[in-house]
Structures are given as C-alpha cells and as structure tokens.
Amino acid sequence: MGLRGDNCKGRERAIISFHARMTSDQQNLGNNAVVVFGKVTENSGSAYNGNAGKFTAPEDGIYSFTWTILTKPGKIFITNIVVNDTSNIVGYNYVNGRGGSHTFPTGSVTTIIKMKKNDKVWIRADGKHGEYAYGNWSSFSGFKLS
Structure with missing residues (x-):
C-alpha cells in the first residue's frame, strides 16, 4: 500500500x-x-504499469496527469492522452x-480526468508523427486529486 494521508473528513486514504x-x-x-514510459521512479498505489505504459485507476476519483516530450531539431512527436480506447482523446501534445531552429523543442500538458475504478489512461502516438523522443527527458506522471 502507498503512503497514507489525511483528507478533510479526518479519514485516512491511500495516496x-x-x-x-x-x-x-x-x-x-x-x-x-x-x-511507454518504462523507468518508473514513483508508483504509490501500484496503479501504473511501466511495461504496458498504462495507468489503471484503483478507485473512482478525479486524477491529474502530466506528460512531457522532448524531440530534436528536424523531428516531430505528437501524442494524445486517451481513456479506455484510442477514440477517447482527452488531451494533445x-x-x-x-521549424528550422537548432533548439530541442519540448512540450508539456496537464489534464484532469474523472475516472471510474479500472478505467485506463495512457499516452499514444498521433498519426505517423512519433518520429523521435528523448528518453531521459520525456516523462509521464499522475496522481489522484479526490
């Protein structure tokens, strides 16, 4: 079980x-x-599967997710966050x-999603635009708000 904290009603809840x-x-x-974001550095509640790249809601609630992608000059990397199937897109990156620049562009997006127990969320490549993403500089994270 993950860490425990107090909510407003004085009950303990798993983080x-x-x-x-x-x-x-x-x-x-x-x-x-x-x-797939396979190098898991935090997983309180064990809801994220680093092998599959998917988060499964262990309980109903409102969740926050953020993902960051870094690409290199001359490449493009377009992603979506989806819930339960590839047609339910709730965010874009x-x-x-x-663009001709010699910088390494990055993009970060945060989404808030109301989920039911066992709903799944993951990041997917959009179209054929998953050209290049730097591994150590690209991340995915999330937590339950309430």
Whole structure:
C-alpha cells in the first residue's frame, strides 16, 4: 500500500501517484502506438504499469496527469492522452522540431480526468508523427486529486 494521508473528513486514504520516464529514446512509432514510459521512479498505489505504459485507476476519483516530450531539431512527436480506447482523446501534445531552429523543442500538458475504478489512461502516438523522443527527458506522471 502507498503512503497514507489525511483528507478533510479526518479519514485516512491511500495516496495514488506515479512518475515514469522512457527507458530509451523512442523513434518512428506507428499510429496509435502506446508511448511507454518504462523507468518508473514513483508508483504509490501500484496503479501504473511501466511495461504496458498504462495507468489503471484503483478507485473512482478525479486524477491529474502530466506528460512531457522532448524531440530534436528536424523531428516531430505528437501524442494524445486517451481513456479506455484510442477514440477517447482527452488531451494533445504537439512537439515540432521541424521549424528550422537548432533548439530541442519540448512540450508539456496537464489534464484532469474523472475516472471510474479500472478505467485506463495512457499516452499514444498521433498519426505517423512519433518520429523521435528523448528518453531521459520525456516523462509521464499522475496522481489522484479526490
């Protein structure tokens, strides 16, 4: 069981949170491919599966998720956050290194999602635009708000 904290009503509740980075750079992902953040550094409540790249809500509630992608000049990496299937998109992240700059573009997005127990959330590649993401600089995290 994860850490415990007090809520406003004085009852204790389990803390549900996770943070993960890619284990390596990801390149040329296909349409709707799961973007796997396999290097898990925090997983209170054990709700995030680093092998599958998916978070499963252990209980009903409102959850916050943030993901960050870093690409390199000349590449693009577009992602979505989806709930339960690839047609239920609730957020977008567009990182474009094709603009002629020599910088390494990054993009971060935060979403708030009302979930039911056993709902699944993950990051997926959008279209054929999963060209390149730096592993150590790209991350996915989330926690239960209430």
